[in-house]
Amino acid sequence: MAATKTLLMLENFIGGKFLPSHSYIDSYDPSTGEVYCRVPNSGKEEIEAAVEAARAAFPGWSSRSPQERSQVLHRLADLLELSLEDLAQAESKDQGKTVTLARTMDIPRSVQNFRFFASSILHHTSECTQMDHLGCLHYTVRAPVGIAGLISPWNLPLYLLTWKIAPAIAAGNTVIAKPSEMTSVTAWMMCKLLDKAGVPPGVVNIVFGTGPRVGEALVSHPEVPLISFTGSQPTAERITQLSAPHCKKLSLELGGKNPAIIFEDANLEECVPTTVRSSFANQGEICLCTSRIFVQKSIYSDFLKRFVEATRMWKVGVPSDPSASMGALISKAHLEKVRSYIQKARAEGARVLCGEGVDKLDLPPRNQAGYFMLPTVITDIKDESCCMKEEIFGPVTCVVPFESEEEVIRRANSVKYGLAATVWSGNVGRVHRVAKKLQSGLVWTNCWLIRELNLPFGGMKSSGVGREGAKDSYEFFTEVKTITVKH
Numbered sequence: 001m002a003a004t005k006t007l008l009m010l011e012n013f014i015g016g017k018f019l020p021s022h023s024y025i026d027s028y029d030p031s032t033g034e035v036y037c038r039v040p041n042s043g044k045e046e047i048e049a050a051v052e053a054a055r056a057a058f059p060g061w062s063s064r065s066p067q068e069r070s071q072v073l074h075r076l077a078d079l080l081e082l083s084l085e086d087l088a089q090a091e092s093k094d095q096g097k098t099v100t101l102a103r104t105m106d107i108p109r110s111v112q113n114f115r116f117f118a119s120s121i122l123h124h125t126s127e128c129t130q131m132d133h134l135g136c137l138h139y140t141v142r143a144p145v146g147i148a149g150l151i152s153p154w155n156l157p158l159y160l161l162t163w164k165i166a167p168a169i170a171a172g173n174t175v176i177a178k179p180s181e182m183t184s185v186t187a188w189m190m191c192k193l194l195d196k197a198g199v200p201p202g203v204v205n206i207v208f209g210t211g212p213r214v215g216e217a218l219v220s221h222p223e224v225p226l227i228s229f230t231g232s233q234p235t236a237e238r239i240t241q242l243s244a245p246h247c248k249k250l251s252l253e254l255g256g257k258n259p260a261i262i263f264e265d266a267n268l269e270e271c272v273p274t275t276v277r278s279s280f281a282n283q284g285e286i287c288l289c290t291s292r293i294f295v296q297k298s299i300y301s302d303f304l305k306r307f308v309e310a311t312r313m314w315k316v317g318v319p320s321d322p323s324a325s326m327g328a329l330i331s332k333a334h335l336e337k338v339r340s341y342i343q344k345a346r347a348e349g350a351r352v353l354c355g356e357g358v359d360k361l362d363l364p365p366r367n368q369a370g371y372f373m374l375p376t377v378i379t380d381i382k383d384e385s386c387c388m389k390e391e392i393f394g395p396v397t398c399v400v401p402f403e404s405e406e407e408v409i410r411r412a413n414s415v416k417y418g419l420a421a422t423v424w425s426g427n428v429g430r431v432h433r434v435a436k437k438l439q440s441g442l443v444w445t446n447c448w449l450i451r452e453l454n455l456p457f458g459g460m461k462s463s464g465v466g467r468e469g470a471k472d473s474y475e476f477f478t479e480v481k482t483i484t485v486k487h
């Protein structure tokens, strides 16, 4: 007799209580393609309950001092850290990424998000000016906005959710968060730690479900004056439309089509492995991943040979395999979408040098229905191709040659996105010059994804609106008031 599988059942977390739902959505293990979890399919009713809880908690939480709130955030960081291994295993199963990546990047960064904002909230200053001729002193004060609506995606589930929750509650807001319906488990696990950390009921509410149903109910709610969103550009457009009648504050962190520019004097010993990582880390499912590699003509063939060799070493394996660099993509639909880009490139006459359709995937029988694909390198492709223009958000990168600095800057800037770029050169003057001319919110030179959480993070053009970071998040999650004192 076949054994009945027990599915993990998630519950919403509202007003400090776990509440079951009327209906549920299936959630898949990307490494097997099997349903293993059921996520509440919430809607307006649950958002109403969460608003009520967040409204009730706001006066108490917002009137605590930053020092008191900071202590709570530190305790939560410590508790998350104690659960690091369980969270890493869960994140990997839910998302498809390797356990190693979840253990070394996702969960440590989630812990760091709470520690960082626990500390930075203690160090903000306000402005003060004097008008002696009128006998006036002016100064600013900042106050939390109220109930913050936070919507996060599936690629870095707990990492990006906590990047929003931590600054929002540090500043004294209460929050209603909606994680991606595809990766809700670690958010639900975190809810179990909130009470022990001293987070009062109603300060953090997590409501699970789909974007069109519960996401829109949250965005449209008149008592939620602020939305912080990370995800795709079409969803950002919808959120902007729904927010407009309420004049909500919006922070939108969207996609990228990020260039790597590699000059002939680059140190290829460092550049090649870092560019493999920047192209394929987390299955290429990070908005900061490189997907267009421009290489100066004089080193083009040498770079390409080394890059393809190094890509072939980027092992795809089951997420628990410690030797795997890459796990499974998030969903069947996403895998098909990513593959369709490779088919389009082939149809246009581009060459696929390694990966999809060229090399063979080696997976155990249990994982044959998982959403795996090999890291893929495309070349001989035109800048106008959709693979060079659109965000693929998978393990696919294009390599093309360039001749001059002016030319590569123009080509790198010729897409609608402007999130992140990398520049590789041993010439400091050139590095500065190129970095200044790139239309990109972030430029890493001779490195990738080294994050300084104090400084602004975010994109220009279609990559987003607003910035996040110590000062930027504080300003976003607070309202400023100017006070004039006549003396």
Ligand SMILES: NC(=O)C1=CN([C@@H]2O[C@H](COP(=O)(O)OP(=O)(O)OC[C@H]3O[C@@H](n4cnc5c(N)ncnc54)[C@H](O)[C@@H]3O)[C@@H](O)[C@H]2O)C=CC1
Pocket: 151, 152, 153, 154, 155, 178, 179, 180, 181, 209, 210, 211, 212, 214, 215, 216, 219, 230, 231, 232, 233, 235, 236, 238, 239, 253, 254, 255, 256, 286, 287, 334, 391, 392, 393
């Ligand atoms: N940070 C980034 O740059 C990310 C970019 N993407 C891009 O978006 C593509 C599609 O991925 P999706 O998961 O479908 O992204 P998405 O933008 O639809 O989802 C992100 C979050 O928004 C929610 N959402 C969706 N529709 C909504 C609506 N109408 N109102 C309120 N919330 C809504 C989702 O439930 C999820 O929590 C990816 O292939 C990738 O290209 C996806 C995730 C992250």
Ligand SMILES: N/C(=C\C=C\C(=O)O)C(=O)O
Pocket: 153, 155, 156, 160, 163, 230, 231, 253, 285, 286, 287, 288, 451, 457
């Ligand atoms: N927003 C994303 C990545 C952010 C990384 C960071 O803050 O370090 C994304 O992939 O959507």
